[in-house]
Amino acid sequence: MSFLSNIFARRQQSSSVAKDRLQILLAHERGAGEAGESDLIRQLHKEIMEVIARHVAVDQDKVQIKVDRGSGCSMLEIDVEVPQQLSGKRVS
Amino acid sequence: MAKVLVVTSGKGGVGKTTSTAALGAALAQSGQNVVVVDFDVGLRNLDLVMGAERRVVFDLINVVQGDARLSQALIRDKRCETLSILPASQTRDKDALTSEGVARVMDELREKFDWVICDSPAGIERGAQLAMYHADMAVIVTNPEVSSVRDSDRIIGLLDSKTQKAEQGEKVEKHLLLTRYDPARAARKEMLSVEDVLEILSIPLLGIVPESEDVLKSSNVGAPVTLAAPTSLPARAYFEAARRLSGEKLEVSVPVEKRGFFDWLFKRDA
Numbered sequence: 013m014s015f016l017s018n019i020f021a022r023r024q025q026s027s028s029v030a031k032d033r034l035q036i037l038l039a040h041e042r043g044a045g046e047a048g049e050s051d052l053i054r055q056l057h058k059e060i061m062e063v064i065a066r067h068v069a070v071d072q073d074k075v076q077i078k079v080d081r082g083s084g085c086s087m088l089e090i091d092v093e094v095p096q097q098l099s100g101k102r103v104s
Numbered sequence: 105m106a107k108v109l110v111v112t113s114g115k116g117g118v119g120k121t122t123s124t125a126a127l128g129a130a131l132a133q134s135g136q137n138v139v140v141v142d143f144d145v146g147l148r149n150l151d152l153v154m155g156a157e158r159r160v161v162f163d164l165i166n167v168v169q170g171d172a173r174l175s176q177a178l179i180r181d182k183r184c185e186t187l188s189i190l191p192a193s194q195t196r197d198k199d200a201l202t203s204e205g206v207a208r209v210m211d212e213l214r215e216k217f218d219w220v221i222c223d224s225p226a227g228i229e230r231g232a233q234l235a236m237y238h239a240d241m242a243v244i245v246t247n248p249e250v251s252s253v254r255d256s257d258r259i260i261g262l263l264d265s266k267t268q269k270a271e272q273g274e275k276v277e278k279h280l281l282l283t284r285y286d287p288a289r290a291a292r293k294e295m296l297s298v299e300d301v302l303e304i305l306s307i308p309l310l311g312i313v314p315e316s317e318d319v320l321k322s323s324n325v326g327a328p329v330t331l332a333a334p335t336s337l338p339a340r341a342y343f344e345a346a347r348r349l350s351g352e353k354l355e356v357s358v359p360v361e362k363r364g365f366f367d368w369l370f371k372r373d374a
Contacts, residue, residue, distance in 0.1 A: 027293045
């Protein structure tokens with residue numbers, strides 16, 4: 013039973029993994045195409061990193077910024093993975 | 105008023121040529137005058153898929169360069185008299201297509217036909233950009249697969265920036281045609297669903313063409329699937345897509361063979 017449900021669970025994921033990967037990738041690529049948005053995302057990424065780095069040591073790659081373009085409104089999503097022990101001091 | 109439609113995708117092998125032939129034939133079967141134009145210079149295949157490969161005398165490049173008249177290069181389909189094909193050249197250099205020459209030929213085609221359907225080469229280079237430049241409408245052929253969706257997104261960006269309409273501050277009307285779709289796999293979440301692709305690309309859905317043996321069988325015998333197997337699932341999808349292109353408001357659903365539980369399960373409202 014658990015074997016079957018394992019397979020089922022794994023199957024369920026592959027299309028949503030594809031969707032998530034595409035959304036992150038395209039948010040980047042669309043930015044690169046449109047000068048305005050690209051500057052915005054790059055600038056946001058840089059400044060958000062600076063603020064976070066003042067307080068916590070985070071990996072550049074652990075910060076995901078994505079913009080979902082919608083017809084009515086767009087959504088800016090910032091996802092920061094913070095390490096387990098928050099020392100409050102900057103570790104470099 | 106003639107409409108110029110480009111069938112494009114970025115990625116190769118997703119079904120541009122099949123869809124050009126099928127949509128062109130479906131529109132022609134409804135009585136409208138249609139020409140399908142192969143822009144894939146060097147790798148022409150539209151003539152082969154449509155069974156006209158042995159009737160090619162002159163091609164698009166001959167006409168663009170003024171070596172032949174348009175009427176000499178156009179091939180009328182033997183099964184459907186309102187359908188014509190303008191083949192691409194197989195031997196010549198792709199740089200032989202000049203923007204001015206293409207513009208002149210497109211103007212001439214607009215006068216003769218109701219629909220001018222341009223089969224774009226794969227890629228995002230000059231050939232693809234020439235094929236889309238004069239378009240009023242675009243059909244973006246996409247497979248429910250990551251690389252195809254990504255490339256479609258690039259092509260949508262080009263349609264919004266590198267076309268005559270875009271240069272004039274207007275928009276090319278864009279439509280998504282999802283091909284090789286397998287509703288069962290999408291239901292098992294093994295394949296991006298219609299909703300997933302629509303959410304990512306955010307352009308209106310023209311149709312869903314299911315993965316089907318009939319597509320290969322039709323190309324084997326050199327006929328658009330709407331002529332070779334008009335009652336097959338893909339043909340039905342293309343007929344409906346053609347009606348939507350002509351302005352009819354029809355709900356999009358995945359065509360399914362059997363009525364019953366699966367029909368209910370896979371029906372899409374998008």
